[in-house]
Each structure stands twice: as C-alpha cells, then as structure tokens.
Amino acid sequence: MLKFSYAKLKSSHEGPWIMVDLLMLALLLINLIWLLFDSLYATQGFRSILSNVSPSFTLSYAQVHENFTLYDLAFIGIFLSEFCVRWAVALFRKTYMRWYFFPFIHWYDLVGCIPLGGARIFRFLRIFSILHRLQKYQIIDLRSTGLYRFFMFYYNVFVEELSDRIVVKVLSDAQKDIAAGSPLIDDINQQVISTRLPVLNQWLASVMVHVGETIEQDTNNDSVRSHVQKSVGKAVRGNSQVALLKRVPVMGSTIESTLEQSVTDIVTQSIVNLLKDITPEKIDDFVEHGIGRFSSEDHQLDQEVLLIVNECLELVKHHVSQKRWKDSL
Numbered sequence: 643m644l645k646f647s648y649a650k651l652k653s654s655h656e657g658p659w660i661m662v663d664l665l666m667l668a669l670l671l672i673n674l675i676w677l678l679f680d681s682l683y684a685t686q687g688f689r690s691i692l693s694n695v696s697p698s699f700t701l702s703y704a705q706v707h708e709n710f711t712l713y714d715l716a717f718i719g720i721f722l723s724e725f726c727v728r729w730a731v732a733l734f735r736k737t738y739m740r741w742y743f744f745p746f747i748h749w750y751d752l753v754g755c756i757p758l759g760g761a762r763i764f765r766f767l768r769i770f771s772i773l774h775r776l777q778k779y780q781i782i783d784l785r786s787t788g789l790y791r792f793f794m795f796y797y798n799v800f801v802e803e804l805s806d807r808i809v810v811k812v813l814s815d816a817q818k819d820i821a822a823g824s825p826l827i828d829d830i831n832q833q834v835i836s837t838r839l840p841v842l843n844q845w846l847a848s849v850m851v852h853v854g855e856t857i858e859q860d861t862n863n864d865s866v867r868s869h870v871q872k873s874v875g876k877a878v879r880g881n882s883q884v885a886l887l888k889r890v891p892v893m894g895s896t897i898e899s900t901l902e903q904s905v906t907d908i909v910t911q912s913i914v915n916l917l918k919d920i921t922p923e924k925i926d927d928f929v930e931h932g933i934g935r936f937s938s939e940d941h942q943l944d945q946e947v948l949l950i951v952n953e954c955l956e957l958v959k960h961h962v963s964q965k966r967w968k969d970s971l
Contacts, residue, residue: 660781666724670768676713680707722755725748748771750767754767802966813962847924850917851920854913855918
C-alpha cells in the first residue's frame with residue numbers, strides 16, 4: 643500500500659515545489675487517461691460499445707473528439723509554463739553548471755509537450771521523475787507497494803541475467819585467449835611490467851640493502867644476525883672435513899671452534915656485502931640473463947600456473963552464473 647507522509651511534506655523546505663509536483667502529477671494522470679480514452683474513441687468498435695452504454699454521451703463527445711488537439715494544447719501550455727518556471731529557478735539557484743543544461747537533462751518534458759501521438763508517450767517519463775522526487779524527499783514510499791516490488795523483482799532478474807551472461811562471456815574469452823597463447827600475456831609483460839621494471843628494480847635493491855644492513859647491525863636486530871650465524875655454523879659443523887679436526891690431539895676442539903667461528907663470520911659478512919652491493923642495474927642484468935633462461939621444467943610450471951588460473955576462472959563463472967533471483971521466489 644502506498645504510504646503518504648504529511649509530516650515530511652510539512653517539514654520539507656521544498657514544500658511548495660512538492661505541491662506543484664502533486665498538482666502536475668494529477669494533471670498528467672488526467673491528461674494521459676483522457677488521451678487513452680480519446681484514442682479508443684477513434685476506433686469504431688469502442689464507439690459502438692460506448693453507444694450501447696450511453697448514446698447521448700457518445701454523441702456529445704464527438705465534438706470534443708474533433709477538437710481534442712485544442713484541449714490537449716491547454717495541458718501542454720500548463721506543462722510548458724511549469725517547465726519554464728523550474729528552468730528559471732534552476733538558473734537562480736545555479737543548480738547546473740551551464741544555463742542550457744536544464745532542457746537537456748529534462749528533455750523528456752519538452753518532447754512530451756509535442757502534440758503528436760508518438761511524442762505524447764514521453765509524458766509517462768515525467769510521472770516517473772515526479773514520483774522519484776517525492777520518493778527522494780520521503781513524501782511517499784513506493785517500496786511498500788506491490789507494484790513497485792513486482793517491477794523491481796523483474797528488473798533485478800533482467801539485470802542479473804544480462805550481467806551474468808556478459809561476465810561469463812568475458813571470462814570465457816579470457817580463458818580462450820590464455821589457452822590459445824594469445825599475445826595478451828606478452829602485452830602485459832611488455833607494456834605493463836617492463837615499463838615499471840626500473841621502479842621495481844630500485845625497490846628490490848633497496849629492500850636487499852636494508853636486509854644486509856639489518857644483518858650487519860647486530861645491535862639493532864640481533865635475532866636476524868644470530869639466525870644467519872646459527873645456520874652457517876650448523877653447516878660448518880656438519881661438514882665431514884671439519885669434523886676430522888676433532889681427532890687432532892689437545893688442540894682439535896679449539897681449532898674446530900675457531901674455524902667454525904671464522905667461517906661463520908666470513909660467510910655472514912659475505913652475505914651482508916652481497917646484499918649491500920645490490921644495485922638496480924645488477925637486478926636488471928640478473929632478470930635479463932638469469933631468469934630469462936627457462937628450462938623445460940620452468941615451462942611446465944608455467945603451464946600449471948595457467949591451469950590454476952583457468953580453474954579459478956571456471957569457479958568464478960560457476961558462482962556468477964548462479965540464479966540468485968530464484969532465492970527470493
């Protein structure tokens with residue numbers, strides 16, 4: 643049931659214009675109903691039925707039907723006057739950036755004022771615009787009506803079906819491009835990633851230098867350096883050649899411990915120097931000459947990654963194509 647809020651109408655600063663909207667809405671309904679009746683009266687079958695019901699009314703309305711355009715022009719004059727007043731108010735309030743924006747935005751008001759059969763249909767759009775304004779100011783609540791729920795349900799069904807088909811079509815085309823080895827991936831690599839390689843190299847180099855400084859500055863972060871030293875020390879102790887030093891009489895354990903500490907310090911410092919000496923140019927050279935050389939195993943890995951992407955797209959298509967509007971039935 644349509645709800646009307648008199649309190650919102652009274653408290654609204656747009657009260658006078660809302661009253662004008664209500665008046666225009668009433669006039670539009672009268673005009674459109676009259677247009678429909680006059681169109682039916684023009685048919686012989688409707689006049690015959692009307693003559694059986696009220697012969698006197700049928701004869702008297704014949705003169706109105708002959709001069710119906712004049713009566714319609716009276717409505718058009720009211721509609722155009724209201725349109726010009728709203729245009730002047732919009733200019734005064736500077737609602738739009740340019741003075742001529744108003745007739746372009748409200749074009750259906752002007753087209754509906756043309757006294758032709760095909761143009762009169764646009765007067766329905768004016769009804770919708772008035773209802774939208776009344777809904778915006780909460781004067782009426784269309785959402786509580788069964789007609790609104792009916793139209794919104796089928797509107798959502800239409801939008802969902804259309805959007806789902808478009809999304810599934812786009813994803814299917816993307817899958818075909820990936821499977822066919824289209825230049826899409828190469829274009830992404832050349833036009834997107836390659837253009838940003840200097841920035842990425844700079845960022846990666848700064849990260850590695852920061853990691854090297856973190857390992858070197860054991861006073862600030864002893865946990866990182868300690869972890870590196872323990873890993874290197876464990877590798878040294880596990881070496882079979884170093885383990886033979888324990889067999890040296892008296893000094894074996896001392897030599898092993900000293901060698902372990904020395905090798906640990908050397909390797910740790912080498913890692914620090916390696917990281918601190920990284921530059922964007924070296925990373926770029928590594929990417930070009932190191933990563934650029936793929937083996938057959940690398941290509942197989944690429945194929946697995948593409949399969950993963952393809953399966954993910956299939957799952958997305960499955961979820962997108964679900965008819966969620968059926969849940970509301």
